[in-house]
Amino acid sequence: MTAFTNHFTLEFRTGIRNRTLLLMNYLFPLGFYLMMGFVMPVINPLFLETMIPAMVVFAILAATLLGLPDPLVSAREAGIFRSYKINAVPANSILSIPALTTGLHLVIVTAIITLSAPLLFDAPTPVNWSGYILTFAVTAFACAGIGVLIGVISSSTRMTVLWSQLIFLPSMLLGGLMLPYSMLPEAVQKIAQLLPATQAMNAFNGLAMGKVADFSPWGSLIILFTSGILAFGLANYLFSWDSQNSTRRGHPLLALLVLLPYLLGMVVL
């Protein structure tokens, strides 16, 4: 077994043992999914049409934005990265493996939602499975990148909450999960395009659910993919082994460059 594989399996196992990660990866998204499944169709019957992608996007946001950053900051504060550095564990592994294991947890949760929603709530299934899987993978990649980047730049666990909520809360309100993008005022629609959730829902609608997308679904995928690449690149560049060691290759505000694809999309799409 290679060091990378060993690290991956270890991270996956310890992730399951960690109650916080278990909550963010499984209990919170699945509990929210069940609650929404029982409540929302009564309030808004149209919700069912996009229930599966909306709950998958919610699961991705919870696992990546709320679940990923905190362990990275805690590990740095506890000196775990120092142990890793002196034992030849590369920074790439430290950043990529939690994202990959989160991706694996998300595959499981997504499978549960996708298979159970039609049975429990009569929710429509995707009409294009390739588009569904592709959109899921690219969205998870983009959000995992942002989660890792937040973990890298946050100076404390309290700061991770602030940064994460800056994306998570607007995504819940404006990202098309509860309320369709088309129902938002035009000015708010533009702001919503800055959110990964909006781009993900647009791509799911256009490429997987057989619905008419509000703007180019392939454009949304390109924005998500590019922001994912940028986020992981910036996380690697700004990574610091030690909370006591203030030496960093760049200012943490460089992380805002991750918004560049969304800004360009807001202008172009």
Place this chain on the structure above:
Amino acid sequence: MNDSVISVKDFTKSYGDFVAVDGVSFVVHRGEIFGLLGPNGAGKTTTLESLEGIRTPDGGTLRVAGVDPTRESHKLGGKIGVQLQTSGLPDSITVDEAMKFFCAYHGVDPNFNLLDRLGLAEKRGAQYHQLSTGQKRRLALALALAHNPSVIFLDEPTAGLDVASRVDLHNIMREQQESGTTIILATHDMAEAEEMSDRVAILLDGSIKTIGSPMDITATGAGLTKVSVRTESSSLSDPDITLPAVSQQGSKDEYSVFFSTDIGPTVSAIINHIEAQRDSLIDLRVERPSLEDRFLEITTNGGSQ
């Protein structure tokens, strides 16, 4: 022990306005146990962590096992083993998993025998957060040794260890030394440094105040050597007796006690006095100043020698 494994030349490191290390230079040879001593804030940990590649020096040249720890830190991991003063592992990792994890990155087979040797046999399935402080330190030591590094850095290795574990650790250090491993030992335990180190450096305010073998360092101080003598007829008990190089004298139990600044002439004079008085020597004990005495002398005098 002529080939240098670690060389430090004009090493400086500051944190803002605070100068942590100011122009430190020393060399450590292959198979040597080198003690790094000093009060808190003297610059020990900064020196160690710079040698381990964790911190970047502001100036000077550092080499560890032929590698520049700052520019070639990626080559350093396989050559050094480090027991950090404050190092962590993920709370939910088990002892066995930690051993497998680090050994995988070092490209060696897990060395579970070390866990047994360090008294962790019963704890191999326990998660890190379930271990006591002493067990965590023993695990850190096992992980530092598992890949047979050529240089080992031990930062306060016996802190939190019981007596038996401490003896085991010292035995392991000697075994490692015999196999040619170089050990850097940073400790506040002077008895340990004196017992284990071939040479020690005493750091104060970021610079080395003295360096040498414990024997040399204790011999060069202003400390007094205590000579306790017991004879058949107590011929040395006269308080008016005058002996060379003796600054204080007294008695305790049945012993006459002399504090000497120069042990050679004092002991010779004692023997001559006993023979001249036709007395017989029962016991003679010489207690030179310990490394701790010398350390306190240096650190309380601000380094003036």
